[in-house]
Amino acid sequence: MSKVKITINGMPLEVDASMTILEAAESAGIEIPTFCHDPELTRAGACRICVVEVAGARNLPAACTTPVSEGMVIETESERVIKARRVNLQLIWANHPQDCLTCEKTGSCKLQDYSYRYNVTGSPYKGETKVHELDDTNPFFFRDLNKCIYCGKCVRKCYEVNGAGAVEFMYRGFNTKVTTAFDVPLEESSCVMCGMCVDVCPVGALTPKQGLHNNRPWEVKKVLTTCPYCGCGCTYYLHVRNDKIVGITPNFKGPMKGHMCVKGRFGWDFVDSPDRLKTPLIKKNGEFVEATWEEALDLVAAKFKEVRAQYGADAIAGLSSARATNEENYLFQKLLRSLGTNNVDHCARL
Amino acid sequence: MTNTINEVEDAKAIFVIGSNTTENHPVIGYRIKRAVKKGAKLIVADPRRIELCNYADTFLQLKPGTNIALLNAMAHVIIKEGLADEKFIQERTENFAALKATVEKYTPEYAEKITGVPAEKIIRAARIYAKAETASILYTMGVTQHTSGTDNVLAIANLAMLTGNIGKPSSGVNPLRGQNNVQGACDMGALPNVFTGYQPVTDEKARTKFAQAWGVELSAKPGLTVTEMFSAAENKNIRAMYIMGENPYLSDPDSSHVRHCMEQLEFLVVQDLFLTETAKYADVVLPAVSWAEKEGTFVNTERRVQKVNQALTPRGKAKADWQIIAEIGKRLGFDWNYQCAEDIFKEIAALTPSYAGITYERLGVTGINWPCPSEDHPGTPILHVGKFSRGLGRFSAVEHQGPAEEPDEEYPFLLTTGRVLYHYHTGTMTRRSKGLKKVLNEELMEINPDDAKALNLQDADLVKVASRRGEVKSKIRITDRVPKGIVFMTFHFKETAANLLTSSRSCPTAKIPELKVTAVRIEKAN
Numbered sequence: 001m002s003k004v005k006i007t008i009n010g011m012p013l014e015v016d017a018s019m020t021i022l023e024a025a026e027s028a029g030i031e032i033p034t035f036c037h038d039p040e041l042t043r044a045g046a047c048r049i050c051v052v053e054v055a056g057a058r059n060l061p062a063a064c065t066t067p068v069s070e071g072m073v074i075e076t077e078s079e080r081v082i083k084a085r086r087v088n089l090q091l092i093w094a095n096h097p098q099d100c101l102t103c104e105k106t107g108s109c110k111l112q113d114y115s116y117r118y119n120v121t122g123s124p125y126k127g128e129t130k131v132h133e134l135d136d137t138n139p140f141f142f143r144d145l146n147k148c149i150y151c152g153k154c155v156r157k158c159y160e161v162n163g164a165g166a167v168e169f170m171y172r173g174f175n176t177k178v179t180t181a182f183d184v185p186l187e188e189s190s191c192v193m194c195g196m197c198v199d200v201c202p203v204g205a206l207t208p209k210q211g212l213h214n215n216r217p218w219e220v221k222k223v224l225t226t227c228p229y230c231g232c233g234c235t236y237y238l239h240v241r242n243d244k245i246v247g248i249t250p251n252f253k254g255p256m257k258g259h260m261c262v263k264g265r266f267g268w269d270f271v272d273s274p275d276r277l278k279t280p281l282i283k284k285n286g287e288f289v290e291a292t293w294e295e296a297l298d299l300v301a302a303k304f305k306e307v308r309a310q311y312g313a314d315a316i317a318g319l320s321s322a323r324a325t326n327e328e329n330y331l332f333q334k335l336l337r338s339l340g341t342n343n344v345d346h347c348a349r350l
Numbered sequence: 351m352t353n354t355i356n357e358v359e360d361a362k363a364i365f366v367i368g369s370n371t372t373e374n375h376p377v378i379g380y381r382i383k384r385a386v387k388k389g390a391k392l393i394v395a396d397p398r399r400i401e402l403c404n405y406a407d408t409f410l411q412l413k414p415g416t417n418i419a420l421l422n423a424m425a426h427v428i429i430k431e432g433l434a435d436e437k438f439i440q441e442r443t444e445n446f447a448a449l450k451a452t453v454e455k456y457t458p459e460y461a462e463k464i465t466g467v468p469a470e471k472i473i474r475a476a477r478i479y480a481k482a483e484t485a486s487i488l489y490t491m492g493v494t495q496h497t498s499g500t501d502n503v504l505a506i507a508n509l510a511m512l513t514g515n516i517g518k519p520s521s522g523v524n525p526l527r528g529q530n531n532v533q534g535a536c537d538m539g540a541l542p543n544v545f546t547g548y549q550p551v552t553d554e555k556a557r558t559k560f561a562q563a564w565g566v567e568l569s570a571k572p573g574l575t576v577t578e579m580f581s582a583a584e585n586k587n588i589r590a591m592y593i594m595g596e597n598p599y600l601s602d603p604d605s606s607h608v609r610h611c612m613e614q615l616e617f618l619v620v621q622d623l624f625l626t627e628t629a630k631y632a633d634v635v636l637p638a639v640s641w642a643e644k645e646g647t648f649v650n651t652e653r654r655v656q657k658v659n660q661a662l663t664p665r666g667k668a669k670a671d672w673q674i675i676a677e678i679g680k681r682l683g684f685d686w687n688y689q690c691a692e693d694i695f696k697e698i699a700a701l702t703p704s705y706a707g708i709t710y711e712r713l714g715v716t717g718i719n720w721p722c723p724s725e726d727h728p729g730t731p732i733l734h735v736g737k738f739s740r741g742l743g744r745f746s747a748v749e750h751q752g753p754a755e756e757p758d759e760e761y762p763f764l765l766t767t768g769r770v771l772y773h774y775h776t777g778t779m780t781r782r783s784k785g786l787k788k789v790l791n792e793e794l795m796e797i798n799p800d801d802a803k804a805l806n807l808q809d810a811d812l813v814k815v816a817s818r819r820g821e822v823k824s825k826i827r828i829t830d831r832v833p834k835g836i837v838f839m840t841f842h843f844k845e846t847a848a849n850l851l852t853s854s855r856s857c858p859t860a861k862i863p864e865l866k867v868t869a870v871r872i873e874k875a876n
């Protein structure tokens with residue numbers, strides 16, 4: 001691949017000629033703000049928060065759509081750039097609820113982060129404000145379109161990655177909003193509740209219902225794990241607070257690129273179902289009675305020994321589990337085989 | 351899978367057979383739709399008009415249980431029209447002559463009579479698949495859950511070898527595994543005939559290796575499969591059973607029989623998160639923890655070993671499955687001393703060549719695809735590059751056989767079973783999720799509008815569905831997703847346990863029950 005020499009913030013760099021300014025900056029560890037950019041989606045160039053200064057250019061080009069070229073000299077945080085970004089943020093604030101205290105997105109909101117970074121406290125621009133009703137009709141996430149900044153990432157994610165194409169920009173001008181065709185509730189559209197739009201929304205317009213008021217990013221521990229449902233094997237970070245799961249962040253760097261479906265994204269709350277078995281049970285006279293581990297395990301071992309002694313090892317059989325871990329499946333077959341039988345199977349065939 | 355999930359996106363042709371991918375493997379479904387947007391041609395073969403049909407170039411709506419006739423006819427067309435990859439066949443395969451002779455009689459017209467798929471569509475599909483630069487086949491239970499399941503898979507492999515669509519990117523033969531760790535359970539030897547990494551129990555060398563490592567004597571006699579276990583319990587050949595994390599009472603065919611068999615056992619121990627329908631028959635129930643409360647690894651359908659990390663403390667007195675098994679092992683007098691899941695993983699890697707190079711540390715945020723024979727090996731995303739594991743790929747001449755049960759006067763409908771997007775398996779987990787339950791919490795058997803009309807049924811009516819083995823009551827959904835004469839149910843809902851109806855007759859080789867074809871009778875219930 002051919003290379004070009006460029007300079008970013010005074011730093012000389014040699015980068016792939018096919019890169020955008022944003023990609024080149026990222027490869028050098030320089031962060032440029034973005035709202036509408038997502039590396040796997042078509043480039044929208046819509047929000048212009050990513051503008052940078054290029055020596056010799058009259059306007060400030062958008063870093064996410066402008067390709068690098070030989071000899072380019074780029075400033076990502078010059079005075080002109082900062083001024084443009086501040087105006088950009090102020091225009092958003094002119095029509096955005098100042099609701100950060102209780103907004104679910106606080107701490108992981110790009111609007112908030114960049115306002116802090118560029119010291120934007122509100123808006124000198126006054127105008128009409130949007131009044132959309134909070135949509136809480138679907139079981140999994142809220143849609144508060146008053147907070148939408150029209151980055152369009154949800155629309156593109158839904159169409160380009162999921163293929164559902166459930167949401168799009170509807171109406172024009174001030175009335176523009178991101179919604180379903182004919183503005184019907186999501187559940188009546190082609191939406192499959194994958195939550196991928198929620199995970200890319202840069203602000204608090206789309207937020208999960210699970211973990212409500214309990215999921216501040218700085219208060220949760222994030223633990224990487226693998227989905228317990230289908231064989232796609234999506235990986236994600238569980239948000240844990242006070243020994244409870246309060247949310248999920250997909251593993252965008254994992255093989256499935258952070259894509260998920262409704263089961264994995266929202267279906268983890270069975271963990272704390274009141275039906276969970278809490279203690280071993282032994283059946284006595286047809287009724288289950290709570291038992292200690294000692295009692296239960298001793299009984300199991302004694303019965304296995306007894307059956308083996310009386311009828312031979314092949315009178316014992318075990319069904320392992322396509323849901324248990326490798327380690328558990330390994331140990332399970334080792335147990336049965338060590339007892340002297342190969343009667344071990346699981347429901348791979350179902 | 352011989353190839354990876356992400357490669358699907360760059361295939362030029364995709365042939366999906368017997369897989370409702372968008373509901374059962376949603377992320378792979380996304381990849382298929384994306385491939386179509388990039389210009390790939392999609393062929394869908396399924397008895398039902400599943401969502402993917404909206405994206406398909408060619409939809410082959412075949413009668414359940416007629417896969418082989420369809421696949422053989424495609425092979426017939428490919429050979430007749432000179433579309434076969436001669437070079438690949440010459441260099442990398444054997445037994446081509448036998449295949450050619452067998453598929454000779456499977457003209458598209460002959461297959462049309464068996465499958466109900468118009469001959470010209472079969473021809474079109476064969477051309478698309480054979481002419482594409484890279485073509486990927488995806489299949490699931492719609493192919494394997496038949497009495498002819500093993501032959502179905504062989505017939506699929508024939509197509510891939512015939513066109514050289516194996517051992518290169520975005521091609522291959524790709525079974526999509528239904529459950530999160532089916533692949534791993536098989537890899538780990540939770541099968542009656544093999545140790546880990548598919549080392550046969552009948553192989554003296556393998557047996558000696560494991561016997562030495564484990565310090566025990568090992569049986570050379572292959573064990574029983576699930577279905578055989580239950581029959582053996584009925585005959586008192588099996589006296590005690592240990593069931594971990596499975597719910598055969600709902601998931602296995604012919605549940606009343608399964609239940610009857612379980613009742614014959616002298617001793618049943620069930621280990622699970624919940625008091626499942628199966629656990630209710632147990633003598634001892636052991637509480638296990640969920641995936642979020644333990645450490646270990648799962649293997650996804652593309653053979654990628656990935657980490658499961660403990661996020662929560664165990665609920666109540668529940669323990670991880672591995673801890674429970676280890677405790678039982680100790681009590682049985684085995685010299686086991688596992689402190690953590692990683693201790694077990696190290697033992698697996700030491701005894702399993704395809705896992706030899708994998709360590710917890712190496713798994714990182716992306717995991718590793720086996721085979722990974724050594725610690726400096728990057729893993730193997732694509733299988734059979736340059737060479738099949740057995741040397742030459744062997745064509746198998748397989749013939750169409752009708753399903754074991756066909757609709758007749760008494761049971762005029764054909765029931766086929768599967769899953770839906772919002773639930774999983776027997777529903778033990780998804781039906782305890784508030785959101786998922788809200789979307790759907792009952793069976794809605796799919797029935798064709800014409801059939802509904804003939805039976806005088808309205809949407810959401812309650813019907814009685816009866817087979818030779820049992821009956822259930824279910825609400826219906828009238829939809830042309832299913833053709834006339836075919837109805838569809840899931841097995842997520844214990845109130846309408848579809849497996850009371852299904853038959854346990856299974857494929858003689860793989861012992862996979864024929865869950866996709868059951869003859870049933872339907873009448874309005876009130």
Ligand code: SF4
Binds near residue numbers: 166
């Ligand atoms: S949840 Fe998924 S399908 Fe629904 S709108 Fe969001 S991205 Fe689209």
Ligand code: SF4
Binds near residue numbers: 147149197203205
């Ligand atoms: S809802 Fe969120 S992701 Fe969608 S356009 Fe608005 S701000 Fe962007």
Ligand code: SF4
Binds near residue numbers: 261375378
């Ligand atoms: S999130 Fe959905 S697609 Fe991904 S592994 Fe889980 S069940 Fe499968």
Ligand code: FES
Binds near residue numbers: 064
């Ligand atoms: S991020 Fe570049 S224009 Fe929006």
